[in-house]
Amino acid sequence: MARLTIIQKKRRFTPLLPHKILIGGQLIGLMRTPYVHIEIPQGVYEITIQSLFPFIKSSAVVKIDDGVDNIMEFEDNEKYWDVLFSADIILWIASFVIELQKPYSTIYHIVSDGLFTIWLIHIIVIRKRYFKIRSHKKVCIKA
Numbered sequence: 001m002a003r004l005t006i007i008q009k010k011r012r013f014t015p016l017l018p019h020k021i022l023i024g025g026q027l028i029g030l031m032r033t034p035y036v037h038i039e040i041p042q043g044v045y046e047i048t049i050q051s052l053f054p055f056i057k058s059s060a061v062v063k064i065d066d067g068v069d070n071i072m073e074f075e076d077n078e079k080y081w082d083v084l085f086s087a088d089i090i091l092w093i094a095s096f097v098i099e100l101q102k103p104y105s106t107i108y109h110i111v112s113d114g115l116f117t118i119w120l121i122h123i124i125v126i127r128k129r130y131f132k133i134r135s136h137k138k139v140c141i142k143a
Helices: 079-094 102-129
Strands: 002-008 019-023 026-031 035-040 043-050 057-064 068-076 131-139
Touching: 002 057, 019 035, 026 035, 043 131, 057 068, 057 102, 057 131, 079 102
Parallel strands: 002 068
Antiparallel strands: 002 035, 019 026, 019 043, 043 057, 068 131
């Protein structure tokens, strides 16, 4: 049996979210840790990383070999959207304490709702290639 290590790369200040791991369309399990080791027979597999939302996912064909550490890393590509929406959430929470005057509150809601609409369209367009997946191998040296 060959060993496959799946690693979720995480940026600072972002929570580690659980993801479904599918191999050949078969659900293997829910990944709740930064990495997971899977014992799998040597071969070529389509490995899918899926968010808890079933329409957000990415797949990659990975060749699994014996005698090497097969490593697959994934991360999301949404760092700029995450920063933008984190700022928007902070402003939204602040709006409960601080009330903006009429023209500024209208402008804020138009910009905030417009950005949300653009983000939603963006997610729908890239939903099948949401995660960036890279795979590589490390040679095992046994003493």
